[in-house]
Amino acid sequence: MRDSRSGLFDGPDGWLLSPEGGLIRCDERIAVIADVHLGYEWARAARGDLIPAHTLADTFTKLERMLDRAPIDRLIVAGDLVESTRRCASTERDVASLRSFLAARSIEFVQLAGNHDAASPGLEQSAIVSEWTIIHGHITVLKENCKFIQGHIHPVLKASGIVAPCFLTSPDTIVLPAFSSNAAGVDVATGALPPGLKGRPLRCVASSGDDLRDFGPVCTLSERLRRYRRR
Amino acid sequence: MRSAATIDPLMGIQGPARDWFTNAFPNGPTHAQRLAWPAIAAGENALIVAPTGTGKTLAAFLAILARIERSFEHVNLNPGVRCVYISPLRSLSRDIERNLNVPLDAMRRSLESAETRVKVAVRTGDTPASSRRKMRDDPPHVLITTPESLSLLLAQSAWDENWKTLEYIIVDEIHALAATKRGADLTVSLERLSRKSNRDPARIGLSATCRPAESVARFLVGPMRNCRVLDATEPGGPVDFDLRVESLIAADEESIRTLTYRRLLRRLGSIIADNRTTVVFANTRALTEKLTHDLRRSIATDEPDVDFERIAAHHSALPAERRRAVEAALQDASLKAVITSTSLELGVDIASADVSILIGLPGSVSRCLQRTGRAGHRIGTTTRGVLLASTAAELAGAAVTAHAARRGEVEPLRAIRAPLDVLCQQIVGMACDRDWEIEDAYQLIKRSSAMKNLDYKDFYDCLSFLAGELASPAGAYEPEPGANPRWTSARLWRDKGWFGVRSRRIIRWFYANVGTIHAEESVRVEVEGIEIGRVEADYADRLAAGDRFLLDGRSFEFKRLKGTTLIAKATGADGDLPRWHSDRQSLSGPLALALGKFRERLGFVVESEGFAAARSFIAQKYLLNENACDVLIELIAAQIQWSEVPDPSSILIEESPCEDGFDYAFHVPLGRSACEAMGRAVGARLGRRLGRGLGFVVADLGWSIRIPGGDRLEACELAELFSIEGFHEAVLEGVDRGDLLARRFKHVASTALMVLRNPEGGKRARVGGMSWVSARLFPLVKAACPNHPLLRETKREVLDDLLDAPEAIRFLETAPSIRLRRLAGISPLAAAWIDPSANETLAFESPAEALKRLHERLAGSYVID
Known part of the structure; x- marks a missing residue:
């Protein structure tokens, strides 16, 4: 299942999962990430915190690692590129830096709307790649039986003091982990998934940062972890 | 009558204040007041150390009120604050204001004036904005406030004029501030306040028994000023101090919590019936609520003469008005008993209580004295306290606590260095x-x-x-x-x-x-739709499927987190009964040492002289009754049979198998903070060798380390684990590997x-x-x-305030012998004192390695699909 050369993990229907939290299609040279939350520190600063700026640097580091695994021509951000829902000059500077980072590598940048992107009205709600619809996931805009990719819920695997971002995958669904290291997420073993994801045969693929591991069906995860703890 | 030959007992008090006092207190001033007034009238810095109920408020204030009052006689008093009173408790402020208004009102009447000349005002977080503005523009002569409100006032330049006239600063309950960051903050505020005054104001500290008093005095005045220590406590410990320890369990019986709880209720009922007013310290909020409820019911049947409605609860989660109503009812003796978690420990005057009951251990001699001091709180009455123990370990802890309290062995305060x-x-x-x-x-x-x-x-x-x-x-x-x-x-x-x-x-x-002071962000915990309490949000966030946690002594399993609500399910048989034992609660260092020595001594007497000698040793020295003596002897005898009683000049390690590896109980004769330092050092060294996560639990007199998987501790590596060389680095690593710093x-x-x-x-x-x-x-x-x-x-903070590495090293320098015993199960002493649910993981693998191992173990035991 794993491509040992690039560290990429085989997902459904030709999608490759990267340990950084992105999806890659080598045939179309496209990558999809979600929930970057650029300017998280500026949003906290507006409420009074005095902390080091870090999100942009962290984003660059992760993108570079991901781009080393497979070359791409287009990067789609499936919503929540930024943290602040209001206009924020520092965040805008960070977004401009990200754009030049990508332009310098000749990568086209596509931004989809998320619930945090209110300061950039008029963004597309969805995009389609190889018959998969890519959305943020905060509002449902899907037709029945369509294959889709979403972000928004920041899934994580929690167990024995470990917190690892994870993908949720099924033959027709992929939920991306947050690309931002600041995002706390929903614990997929115990937390409630949104109605649109319920009943789907999702598997949890968790990232250690360098590689990905399949932890099996989400629906039995809680019971398996519990039995493991009680052994 | 004053004469040259006798010292005026009211020295320092003149004018109408003197007249009022003579009228109101025909027996004359207390010892504390006699000591305080001349020093205060002379404008000296002073720390007044006196037990509760010795007229401390008037000791501090009367000379000041008299002085302000007298200054009206010469000139028309300029506006401006003359005296700032700072108390750590907001609830005390109103009390103090009321207490000051009594003499002020009397003075007004004697001067036949329409209003009191000396103005008093309270400024706390509760003060409405309109009063705040009014106070700024027309400042009172006496300002009653808290450290936080003072800090706010100092940040406002509009108050600068008001401070110029300041002559006195009073800090109440200073022992509760001295060793805290809140106190450290206050000391800087005091310097800023003094700078704003035209003269360096005199500082007056009020304290219950504290040790060493000189360092509390230094805390009050800083390094540059002098301060007189006026100690009004009786030398050689409190006299008229009656403190008893009782066991709720009998020797020769299994400890069954429901049975012990019924005994607790019966014993409380009879003490309450026999006394006018009783204060019960229950330690946790859950037990406070449950006891209040159950006592009302059982007293209604067992003690028909007692009006069960006259039993009330008091804890910090109750609304402020409700707490104030309970305090007022206590003062006018209309309550028969009040059950409190810890909230009545400081301050508020409980005039009528006859007896204080402590359920479980107070943790330190100073808290023990503070709590028992809530009874007999009137001048000249005997302090009466009862410590009720419900496990053998708690009983042993209570015996040494009471013994030290009777001798007045208050723990020394550890000052905080430049936070x-x-x-x-x-x-x-x-x-x-x-x-x-x-x-x-x-x-x-x-x-x-x-x-x-x-x-x-x-x-x-x-x-x-x-x-x-x-x-x-x-x-x-x-x-x-x-x-x-x-x-x-x-x-x-x-x-x-x-x-x-x-x-x-x-x-x-x-x-x-x-x-x-940071109220922890917390989440509510719900079991079957009913809120059963709150846990720290940070802690809740770390829980995952299958994790168990304790809340108010009950065990729960984490189900899921829904917003700020934690859904859990109860585990264990006694699910609806809070565990009230505090036997695993931390004891002060000196008490832990005393407990270690007591256990060892008892073990020695049991082994060499037999049960009868052991019984008389405990009865004579620790004043326990025969049943209580037998409970302790039984515990020690079981330990002797199963393992051995740790000798305070050695380190004893007991290995016992557990569900996924081995537990090692380490017994050392040190208090918790020294144990925590040594335990983390040993954990770091072990973890380095094994390269994997270890479970760590710190306790009084020892700690335990869990090694999961098949690895074991070998006798040949013991010396290295306890080596002094590189000890500090190992302590630091042991701290870094856990989550204490974060x-x-x-x-x-x-x-x-x-x-x-x-x-x-x-x-x-x-x-x-x-x-x-x-x-x-x-x-x-x-x-x-x-x-x-x-x-x-x-x-x-972690190394100086929470851990005590120097103490650990001092012990290692005595070259203690180290013994390892392999047992078939956990020993009675380890089971009694080390709480396995307080487990912290020391991580010696990266998160990536930990995830990999989890994946392998999950895949190894269960089919992933």
């Missing part, structure tokens, strides 16, 4: 007031006792941090190539040797976040105003979750600025 988070908050407060020359600010801060050893570099680093100019050392994490970390929302500007606040916004944030950093960041408790707009950025500060910001600051002053402060 940098407090410093940051003070610097911001000072800048809100006005612009400062950096050197001048440093010199002023250093006059306070808490900051007297403050290094200029530490001070300057804090300033740099607050100005957003803290640089990374070369080689540290670089957010952008070549740049130092950019800091958001800098608080200060700094220029040409001066600093000041950046904007009005910073001042607003300071007002909303002043203080060093947990403490959260509080440090909050006190230093790095992360605001009350953010602008009231809402926090939700994306980061509840534990963002400890889980994300802490490593981020470490990477960006490894030498950040707040990281240094976190480390200082």
Whole structure:
């Protein structure tokens, strides 16, 4: 299942999962990430915190690692590129830096709307790649039986003091982990998934940062972890 | 009558105040008052040490009121504050105001004036904005306030005029402040306040028994001033002090909690029936609620003469009005009993209580005296206390606590050295007031006792941090190539040797976040739709499927987190009965040592002289009855049979198998903070060898380490584990491997105003979750600025205030013998004192390795599909 050369993990229907939290299609040279939350520190600063700026640097580091695994021509951000829902000059500077980072590598940048992107009205709600619809996931805009990719819920695997971002995958669904290291997420073993994801045969693929591991069906995860703890 | 030959007992009190006192107290002043008045009238700094119920309030105030009153006679008194009274308890403020109005009112009547000339006002967080403005424009002569409100007033330049006339500063309950960051903060505020006055105001501290009194006096006045210690306690410990220890369990019986609980109820019922008013300290809120409910019911049937409606609960989660009503009912003796968690421990006067009952251990002699001192609180009455123990370990702890309390062996206070988070908050407060020359600010801060050893570099680093100019050392994490970390929302500007606040916004944030007390963010815990309590949000955030946790002594299994509600299910048989045992609660260092010696001595007598001799040893020295003696002898005899009683000159390690490996109980004759230092050092060395996570539990007199998997401790490696060489590094590593630093950093960041408790707009950025500060910001600051002053402060707090490495090393230097015993199961002493649910993981593998191992073990035991 794993491509040992690039560290990429085989997902459904030709999608490759990267340990950084992105999806890659080598045939179309496209990558999809979600929930970057650029300017998280500026949003906290507006409420009074005095902390080091870090999100942009962290984003660059992760993108570079991901781009080393497979070359791409287009990067789609499936919503929540930024943290602040209001206009924020520092965040805008960070977004401009990200754009030049990508332009310098000749990568086209596509931004989809998320619930945090209110300061950039008029963004597309969805995009389609190889018959998969890519959305943020905060509002449902899907037709029945369509294959889709979403972000928004920041899934994580929690167990024995470990917190690892994870993908949720099924033959027709992929939920991306947050690309931002600041995002706390929903614990997929115990937390409630949104109605649109319920009943789907999702598997949890968790990232250690360098590689990905399949932890099996989400629906039995809680019971398996519990039995493991009680052994 | 005054004559040359006798000393005037009312020396220092003149005029109408004198007349009032003579009338109101025909028996004359108390010892504390006689000592205090002349010193205060002479304008000296003084620490008045006196037990509760010895007229401390008047001891401090009457000479001051008399002086202010008399100054009206000469001139028309200029407006301005003459005396500031600071109490750690907001609830005390109203009491004090009421108590002062009695003499003031009497003086007014004797002067036949229409209104009292000396004005008193209370300024706390509860004071409405209109009164605050009025107070600023027309200041009272006596201002009653709290450390936090004082800090706010000092940040307002509009108050500057009002302080010029200040002559006296009174700090009440100073023993409760001395060894805390809140107290450290207050000492800097006192220096700023003194600077604003035209003269250096006299400082008066009021304290219950404290040790050493000289260091509390130093805490009050700082390194530059003199202070008289006026000790009004009786030499050789309190006289008329009746403190009994009773066992709720009998020898020769299994401890069954429901049975013990029924005995507890019956015993409480009979004590309450036999006394006019009883105060019961129940330690936890859950037990307070349950006892109040059950006592009302059982007293209604067992003690028909007692009106069960006259039993009330008092804890900090009750609304303020309800608490005040209970306090008022206590004072006018209309209550028969009050059950409290710990909230009645300080301050509020319980005039009529005859007896204090302590359920479980108070933890220290000073708390024991504070609690038992709530009874017999009138001048000249006997203090009566009963300690009720419900396990053998608790009984042993109670015996040594009571023994030390009878001898007045109050624990020494450990002063806090220059806390940098407090410093940051003070610097911001000072800048809100006005612009400062950096050197001048440093010199002023250093006059306070808490900051007297403050290094200029530490001070300057804090300033740099607050100005957003803290640089990374070369080689540290670089957010952008070549740049130092950019800091958001800098608080200060700094220029040409001066600093000041950046904007009005910073001042607003300071007002909303002043203080060093941090109510933990918490989540509600629900079991089957019913709220059963709250746990720390940070803690809740770390729980995962299958994890168990304790709440008010009951065991629960985590099900899921839904917003700020934690859904759980109860586990264990006694699910609805809170566990009230505090036998595993930490004891003060001296008490833990006394307990270790007691256990060993008892073991020796049992083995060499037999049960009868052991019984008379305990009965004579610790004043326990025969049944209680037998309970303790039984525990020790079982330990002798199963293993051995640890000898205080050695280290005993007991191995026992557990569900996924081996548990090692380490017995050393040290208090918890020294055990924590030594345990972490040993854990670090073991973890280094094994390269994997270990379970660590610290206790009094020892700790336990769990090694999962097949690995075992070998006798040949013991000497190395306890080696003095590299001990400090090992302690530090043991701290780093756990989550203690991250947990403490959260509080440090909050006190230093790095992360605001009350953010602008009231809402926090939700994306980061509840534990963002400890889980994300802490490593981020470490990477960006490894030498950040707040990281240094976190480390200082853990190593100096929470852990006691020097004590651990002192013990290791005695070259104790180390013995390892392999047992078939956990020994009676280990089971009694080490609480396995307080487990912390020491991680010796990277998160990636841990995830890999989890994956392999899950895959190994169960088919993943």
